[in-house]
Amino acid sequence: MDKIRNFSIIAHIDHGKTTLSDRILEITGAVEKRDMQEQILDSMELERERGITIKSHFVSLKYKASDGEEYTLNLIDTPGHIDFNYEVSRSLSACEGALLVIDATQGVEAQTVANTYLAMENDLTLIPVMNKIDLPNNELEKSLDQMENVIGISRDEALNVSAKTGEGVKETLDAIIERIPPPEGDLDKPLKAMIFDSWFDPYRGVIILVRILDGKLNKGEKIKFLSNNSIYEINELGVHTPKTKPMKYLSAGEVGYIIGSIKNISEVKIGDTITLSKEENVVPLPGFKEPQPMVFAGFYPGEGSNHDELRESIEKLTLNDSSLKFEPETSPALGIGFRCGFLGLLHKEIIQERLEREYNLSIVTTSPSVRYRVTTTKGESYEIESPGALPDPQSLAKIEEPYIEAIIITPDEYLGNIMKLLQNRRGVHKKMDYISSQRVHLTYELPLAEVLYDFFNKVKSISQGYASFDYELLDYRQSPLVKLDILINGEPIDALAIIVHKDKAFSFGTLLTSKLKKVIQKQMFEVNIQAAINKRVIAKTVVKALRKNVLAKCYGGDISRKMKLLEKQKKGKKRMKRIGKIEIPQEAFLAALELDD
Amino acid sequence: MEAPENPDISVVPEKSPSAIYIHIPFCRRECYYCNFSKYKYQQNSAEKYTDLLCTELKLRRDQDSFIKTVYFGGGSPAILPDAFLTKIIEALNENFNIGKLSEMTVEVNPEECSREKLSFLKSAGFNRISIGVQSISDDDLKYLARNHNGAQSLEALETAFKTGFDSVSADLIIGLPDQKKKTLENNVKIISSAGVNHLSAYILEGVKEYGGRKSPEEDHQSNLYNIFREEISGTEFEQYEVSNFCREEAYSEHNMNYWEGGSYIGAGLSASGYENRIDYTNYSDMDNYSQSIEDMKLPIAERIENDPVKRSLITGLRLSKGIEKEKFTIYESGIRELIEEGFLEETERYYRVVPSRMVVLNEILTYLI
Numbered sequence: 001m002d003k004i005r006n007f008s009i010i011a012h013i014d015h016g017k018t019t020l021s022d023r024i025l026e027i028t029g030a031v032e033k034r035d036m037q038e039q040i041l042d043s044m045e046l047e048r049e050r051g052i053t054i055k056s057h058f059v060s061l062k063y064k065a066s067d068g069e070e071y072t073l074n075l076i077d078t079p080g081h082i083d084f085n086y087e088v089s090r091s092l093s094a095c096e097g098a099l100l101v102i103d104a105t106q107g108v109e110a111q112t113v114a115n116t117y118l119a120m121e122n123d124l125t126l127i128p129v130m131n132k133i134d135l136p137n138n139e140l141e142k143s144l145d146q147m148e149n150v151i152g153i154s155r156d157e158a159l160n161v162s163a164k165t166g167e168g169v170k171e172t173l174d175a176i177i178e179r180i181p182p183p184e185g186d187l188d189k190p191l192k193a194m195i196f197d198s199w200f201d202p203y204r205g206v207i208i209l210v211r212i213l214d215g216k217l218n219k220g221e222k223i224k225f226l227s228n229n230s231i232y233e234i235n236e237l238g239v240h241t242p243k244t245k246p247m248k249y250l251s252a253g254e255v256g257y258i259i260g261s262i263k264n265i266s267e268v269k270i271g272d273t274i275t276l277s278k279e280e281n282v283v284p285l286p287g288f289k290e291p292q293p294m295v296f297a298g299f300y301p302g303e304g305s306n307h308d309e310l311r312e313s314i315e316k317l318t319l320n321d322s323s324l325k326f327e328p329e330t331s332p333a334l335g336i337g338f339r340c341g342f343l344g345l346l347h348k349e350i351i352q353e354r355l356e357r358e359y360n361l362s363i364v365t366t367s368p369s370v371r372y373r374v375t376t377t378k379g380e381s382y383e384i385e386s387p388g389a390l391p392d393p394q395s396l397a398k399i400e401e402p403y404i405e406a407i408i409i410t411p412d413e414y415l416g417n418i419m420k421l422l423q424n425r426r427g428v429h430k431k432m433d434y435i436s437s438q439r440v441h442l443t444y445e446l447p448l449a450e451v452l453y454d455f456f457n458k459v460k461s462i463s464q465g466y467a468s469f470d471y472e473l474l475d476y477r478q479s480p481l482v483k484l485d486i487l488i489n490g491e492p493i494d495a496l497a498i499i500v501h502k503d504k505a506f507s508f509g510t511l512l513t514s515k516l517k518k519v520i521q522k523q524m525f526e527v528n529i530q531a532a533i534n535k536r537v538i539a540k541t542v543v544k545a546l547r548k549n550v551l552a553k554c555y556g557g558d559i560s561r562k563m564k565l566l567e568k569q570k571k572g573k574k575r576m577k578r579i580g581k582i583e584i585p586q587e588a589f590l591a592a593l594e595l596d597d
Numbered sequence: 598m599e600a601p602e603n604p605d606i607s608v609v610p611e612k613s614p615s616a617i618y619i620h621i622p623f624c625r626r627e628c629y630y631c632n633f634s635k636y637k638y639q640q641n642s643a644e645k646y647t648d649l650l651c652t653e654l655k656l657r658r659d660q661d662s663f664i665k666t667v668y669f670g671g672g673s674p675a676i677l678p679d680a681f682l683t684k685i686i687e688a689l690n691e692n693f694n695i696g697k698l699s700e701m702t703v704e705v706n707p708e709e710c711s712r713e714k715l716s717f718l719k720s721a722g723f724n725r726i727s728i729g730v731q732s733i734s735d736d737d738l739k740y741l742a743r744n745h746n747g748a749q750s751l752e753a754l755e756t757a758f759k760t761g762f763d764s765v766s767a768d769l770i771i772g773l774p775d776q777k778k779k780t781l782e783n784n785v786k787i788i789s790s791a792g793v794n795h796l797s798a799y800i801l802e803g804v805k806e807y808g809g810r811k812s813p814e815e816d817h818q819s820n821l822y823n824i825f826r827e828e829i830s831g832t833e834f835e836q837y838e839v840s841n842f843c844r845e846e847a848y849s850e851h852n853m854n855y856w857e858g859g860s861y862i863g864a865g866l867s868a869s870g871y872e873n874r875i876d877y878t879n880y881s882d883m884d885n886y887s888q889s890i891e892d893m894k895l896p897i898a899e900r901i902e903n904d905p906v907k908r909s910l911i912t913g914l915r916l917s918k919g920i921e922k923e924k925f926t927i928y929e930s931g932i933r934e935l936i937e938e939g940f941l942e943e944t945e946r947y948y949r950v951v952p953s954r955m956v957v958l959n960e961i962l963t964y965l966i
């Protein structure tokens with residue numbers, strides 16, 4: 001067991017975790033040169049295309065250290081994006097240490113801090129890795145200052161690395177062996193293992209990643225999940241190197257995969273404790289908090305897709321993404337669909353893209369919303385996840401909305417504008433610290449709803465990309481909120497409604513109607529767009545009817561071309577929803593996300 | 598409102614071809630707004646092309662179908678020397694059953710309308726000519742950078758009648774950026790009374806802003822189109838298709854066959870045909886076209902099997918008389934909605950587009966399909 005090291009790689013988004021993993025895979029010979037490709041662990045198509053990690057990836061490596069001994073390194077590459085934070089927590093629970101990667105050209109950013117705290121909560125040994133030192137514009141000294149100030153790790157512990165050139169990577173591996181303690185655990189105790197990830201593979205069935213804490217698990221043995229006492233037989237176990245490598249057993253301290261007689265992935269609970277079926281006295285581990293959906297949106301079949309296909313596809317996605325929640329919803333405007341809960345907007349975008357690509361569906365989504373708590377004048381209290389569900393003002397006693405604690409780290413030259421933005425978004429200033437001579441760490445409390453609407457992009461554009469943002473749910477607070485209805489040709493469209501602060505309702509209404517005018521194309525019918533609060537119209541605009549769209553010449557040679565053209569026009573309407581006779585494009589439902597304020 | 602996956606196609610019966618289209622891809626010069634396949638005229642390439650075309654006609658030989666109409670289009674078919682045209686017509690006679698043609702049309706530009714040329718065309722068997730007048734306003738013709746002026750346009754028509762053509766069609770263009778209502782009225786008044794029995798009036802398409810040249814605005818074009826229709830309704834002419842008008846029922850029989858879903862043979866560079874429910878299109882580049890024919894293979898670049906019901910909805914709604922109700926029950930719910938909104942109307946047996954709404958026909962069709 002003292003020849004095993006279990007560690008995660010954590011960092012702010014884009015700081016180079018996956019690239020560093022590439023180099024480690026190379027040095028340890030896990031992947032042959034000719035099979036090497038950039039960010040090899042980002043194996044999902046979407047990950048490769050977007051250049052970001054979405055899921056944690058586990059790989060088991062053999063490494064001959066400077067002391068001449070061979071070690072097993074179990075590496076978990078984690079995502080940096082805030083939406084996938086829970087992936088980081090789970091991964092950390094299977095480790096004794098973590099490489100904290102800091103891009104030396106950027107310095108300490110919001111998720112650097114947030115992920116450091118996660119690692120500390122798990123009592124992990126942290127090894128700071130200053131990455132991208134090959135770049136001439138790196139600000140190594142400043143980054144080290146920031147690390148000392150914010151994270152409290154001495155600069156002497158840091159390694160200077162270029163994940164691109166490979167410089168410093170060998171030293172990093174040696175540091176892992178020297179500094180990260182080997183796993184503890186008792187081989188003679190009854191089997192105790194923790195599930196930290198699982199997914200469904202269409203060829204191999206349900207695959208579970210486990211960390212063995214005590215004892216030993218052999219192929220063919222019967223195991224038991226402590227959460228529900230269900231019993232399964234292990235058909236296969238092993239490690240990913242990253243090729244799948246079946247083994248005879250996994251023992252205390254090790255990390256690996258198991259495949260058993262598990263039919264349905266819903267039987268597997270991440271964080272659950274596994275023991276052998278015959279054991280009676282194993283105490284379950286505390287498990288994890290379920291990831292909480294933060295953002296909700298309606299998903300409806302677009303032109304040419306149907307409700308049953310959509311349900312089946314969402315169900316399939318939830319197999320590998322337990323953070324995706326959904327329930328049926330009916331919208332007067334959009335028909336029958338689902339209200340889905342997501343970890344954040346990126347998560348929502350990814351789910352939508354996967355449904356469209358992997359399941360070939362066309363989808364219309366409503367504007368996203370947070371979860372509100374409403375209390376009626378009759379004293380009933382309940383939660384709502386869509387603006388359409390808000391009761392009439394007459395019967396509404398109060399609304400409470402989720403507040404977050406937001407951390408923003410920014411160069412001080414942008415401080416003024418960032419603070420203005422935060423104030424604009426109803427932010428309450430809590431704290432401000434300089435973490436190095438020109439870099440500020442801000443803490444604010446603000447409504448979660450305010451960061452849904454184009455907040456992140458604003459922060460980035462105000463700061464030319466240098467400021468970063470992280471948040472954590474705090475509590476619910478009462479606010480004077482109203483529902484802003486959008487009417488199309490006189491009909492309120494529930495899917496376009498949003499809940500806003502009453503002082504902002506007027507300007508939102510004006511901005512939103514003019515944005516809608518831009519995204520709703522001219523069509524056969526005139527489109528009247530109105531914004532209203534409590535049935536009082538506060539803003540309106542019109543999209544004039546299309547005046548001309550005809551092919552003047554259509555003779556023998558034009559017929560096929562014309563059919564193609566019309567089919568193409570029709571296809572362009574796939575991500576639209578026909579409401580009454582009006583075609584509303586997907587962008588319209590997301591218009592509220594990109595208003596200029 | 599999706600159309601069913603497998604519509605009952607027996608409602609649009611398949612017929613053997615009754616029309617042949619011949620494409621002549623040469624022009625004296627290239628008009629910027631034109632997207633037909635064409636090359637600058639050169640005698641030796643035209644000669645070679647004539648031979649290729651005759652070989653293609655041989656490859657397409659069909660003695661079973663009864664051909665009623667032949668149409669020579671382009672390009673500018675009339676720039677071919679008489680001998681070449683004769684050769685092509687001979688090849689048609691050899692390979693097809695065209696003894697009793699009822700309509701044989703050729704497109705000509707005003708500057709090609711010499712007495713000699715037109716006499717030859719008449720003697721070669723053409724009984725209908727379509728003249729690319731475009732406008733009789735010099736301003737319009739300047740914008741279009743045409744080779745002729747308004748006076749020459751009228752002269753060309755005159756020559757055609759003198760040569761003895763009773764069936765003469767004039768092409769007009771509607772909706773140039775600065776075209777005045779007055780100009781359009783003038784065109785209608787003068788040309789409709791010049792003796793032609795057919796008019797095609799096309800809304801100008803595909804002109805991008807370029808240099809000092811403006812591109813037309815859709816509102817303006819839509820207005821002019823409807824002004825044109827109103828002007829025409831005060832004459833002996835009736836509209837029978839989006840862009841076509843005639844008097845005394847002098848419909849273009851060849852074109853009616855397209856819109857009514859009939860089969861037709863296409864020959865020549867980039868030409869299209871529709872046979873056995875397949876829409877096919879020939880190569881539009883000379884290299885591939887000639888290579889295929891030299892290899893004695895049909896020069897077809899693309900074959901598409903379109904849903905015949907959808908196809909006949911799309912072409913049929915172009916006609917003023919509309920589409921037969923009983924054939925299009927699968928589109929009925931959408932059609933009803935559009936009747937309610939004033940885009941379509943119905944008679945006892947037909948659904949048709951409200952004439953003033955023809956300008957948004959594409960929207961109507963995408964709404965329905």
Ligand SMILES: Nc1nc2c(ncn2[C@@H]2O[C@H](COP(=O)(O)OP(=O)(O)OP(=O)(O)O)[C@@H](O)[C@H]2O)c(=O)[nH]1
Nearest residue numbers: 013014015016017018019052053080132162163164
């Ligand atoms: N010049 C240079 N570029 C690097 C280095 N390390 C990573 N990069 C680049 O930085 C970008 C982000 O690298 P990734 O490895 O995908 O970053 P990540 O931390 O895994 O990102 P997420 O998984 O999305 O959080 C890529 O374009 C890499 O090529 C380095 O040491 N030097």
Ligand code: SF4
Nearest residue numbers: 624627628631671672
């Ligand atoms: S003459 Fe006719 S076919 Fe030739 S380029 Fe001009 S418009 Fe096109």
Ligand SMILES: [Mg+2]
Nearest residue numbers: 017018052053
């Ligand atoms: Mg990554």
